[in-house]
Amino acid sequence: MDLLVSVFERNDLLVAFVVIGGLMMVSGWLSKTLTRGRLQGSAIAIMLGLVLAYWGGSVTGGEAGMADIAIFSGLGLMGGAMLRDFAIVSTAYGVDLQEIKRAGLAGALSIILGVLVSFAVGAAVAAAFGYTDPESMATIGSGAATYIVGPVTGTAVGASSDVIALSVAAGLVKAVVVMVGTPLIAPFIGLNNPKSAMAYGGLMGTTSGVAGGLAATDKRLVPYGAMTATFYTGMGCLLGPSVLYVALRAIAG
Amino acid sequence: MVLYGVAALALCMLVGMLVGEVLGVVVGVEANVGGVGFAMIMLVLVTDKLRRMGKFPPASEQGVMFWSAMYIPIVIAMASTQNVVEALAGGPMAILAGLGALAAGAALVPVLARVGEKAEPLPPLTEAEKQEV
Numbered sequence: 001m002d003l004l005v006s007v008f009e010r011n012d013l014l015v016a017f018v019v020i021g022g023l024m025m026v027s028g029w030l031s032k033t034l035t036r037g038r039l040q041g042s043a044i045a046i047m048l049g050l051v052l053a054y055w056g057g058s059v060t061g062g063e064a065g066m067a068d069i070a071i072f073s074g075l076g077l078m079g080g081a082m083l084r085d086f087a088i089v090s091t092a093y094g095v096d097l098q099e100i101k102r103a104g105l106a107g108a109l110s111i112i113l114g115v116l117v118s119f120a121v122g123a124a125v126a127a128a129f130g131y132t133d134p135e136s137m138a139t140i141g142s143g144a145a146t147y148i149v150g151p152v153t154g155t156a157v158g159a160s161s162d163v164i165a166l167s168v169a170a171g172l173v174k175a176v177v178v179m180v181g182t183p184l185i186a187p188f189i190g191l192n193n194p195k196s197a198m199a200y201g202g203l204m205g206t207t208s209g210v211a212g213g214l215a216a217t218d219k220r221l222v223p224y225g226a227m228t229a230t231f232y233t234g235m236g237c238l239l240g241p242s243v244l245y246v247a248l249r250a251i252a253g
Numbered sequence: 254m255v256l257y258g259v260a261a262l263a264l265c266m267l268v269g270m271l272v273g274e275v276l277g278v279v280v281g282v283e284a285n286v287g288g289v290g291f292a293m294i295m296l297v298l299v300t301d302k303l304r305r306m307g308k309f310p311p312a313s314e315q316g317v318m319f320w321s322a323m324y325i326p327i328v329i330a331m332a333s334t335q336n337v338v339e340a341l342a343g344g345p346m347a348i349l350a351g352l353g354a355l356a357a358g359a360a361l362v363p364v365l366a367r368v369g370e371k372a373e374p375l376p377p378l379t380e381a382e383k384q385e386v
C-alpha cells in the first residue's frame with residue numbers, strides 16, 4: 001500500500017490524467033444513457049469535478065479541493081492557472097480575427113457593463129443582509145465581480161476581514177454557478193455564436209467560470225468568451241476601489 | 254517538428270502575460286490585464302503569417318492542436334480543484350450574490366448582441382462532435 005501511494009505521489013500528474021480520463025468516460029456514459037446526449041458529457045464531468053472538489057475540500061480542510069489529497073495533487077498542476085491559460089490560448093488557433101473585430105464594440109461594452117452590474121447586484125445583496133456601510137457593500141459587490149477583485153477592493157477601502165472573506169466566497173460561488181449554469185441558460189440567451197460568446201465572457205468575467213461554462217456548452221465558443229473575460233478582473237480592480245466605491249458612498253454613505 | 258508548435262504557443266503566452274502584467278502596473282491595478290487575450294491575438298497573427306510563408310507545417314500545427322484538445326480535460330481538473338467548500342461556507346448571502354451576478358449578466362447578453370452587426374449562430378454540433386468530451 002505504501003509502495004503504491006509513493007509511486008502515485010511521485011507521478012502525480014500522470015495520476016491526474018488517469019483520474020480525469022476515467023471521470024470523462026463515466027460522464028460520457030451518463031450523458032448517453034441518462035440524458036440521451038442532451039446534456040453534454042463535458043458538462044456532467046465539470047459538475048462531477050465540482051462535487052469531488054467539495055468532497056476533497058471537506059475531507060482535508062484545504063483550499064484546493066481534490067488536489068489537497070496527496071495522491072491527487074497532480075490535479076492542481078493539470079487544472080492550475082498555467083496549463084489552463086496555455087490551453088485557453090491554444091483554442092484561439094484558427095480563429096477568424098474578422099469575427100473578433102466585428103464583435104469588438106459589444107465585447108468592450110460587455111466588460112464595463114459586466115463589472116457594473118455584478119458590483120450593483122453584490123452591493124444590493126450585501127445591503128439586504130444588513131451590511132449597509134459603503135465599505136462592506138463595495139467589497140462584497142467587488143467579490144460578486146470576481147474573487148480577486150473582492151479582496152483588492154476590501155483592502156483598499158479598509159473593510160473588515162470577515163467581509164473580505166465573504167467577498168471571496170461570493171466570487172467563488174459565481175465561478176461555480178457560471179460553470180454549471182452556462183450550458184443550461186445558453187439556449188435562452190442566444191449563446192450560440194462568437195459575438196454573444198464575447199459579450200458573455202465580458203459580462204461574467206470569471207475566467208474559470210467562463211472557461212468551464214463554455215466548454216460545457218460548445219467548445220468552439222471558448223476563445224471568444226475567454227478573450228473578453230481576461231480583461232474583466234483588471235477592469236474590476238480599476239473601478240471597484242475607485243469610481244464605484246465613491247459612487248456608492250455618495251448614494252449609501 | 255511538433256515542439257515548434259508548442260514552443261510558438263508558449264512564447265505567445267509568455268509575451269502576452271508580460272504585456273498584461275506591464276499594463277496592470279501602468280494602470281495601477283494588482284492584476285494581469287488581458288494577458289491571455291493578447292496571447293490569443295498574437296497566436297492568431299503569428300501562426301497565420303507563418304502558415305502563409307509555408308513555415309508552419311502540419312507537424313508544428315499538431316503541437317498547438319494537442320493543447321487545444323486537452324482544453325476540456327484541463328478544465329475538468331480545474332473544476333475538481335475549486336474551493337467549493339469555502340464558496341458554500343459563505344452562506345446564503347454569498348450564494349445569492351453569485352447567482353444574482355450570473356442572472357443579471359446573462360440577461361444582458363441578448364441586449365449586447367444587438368450592438369453592431371447581427372451574428373449568425375454556429376452550425377449545430379454533429380453527433381460525433383457532441384460525444385467527443
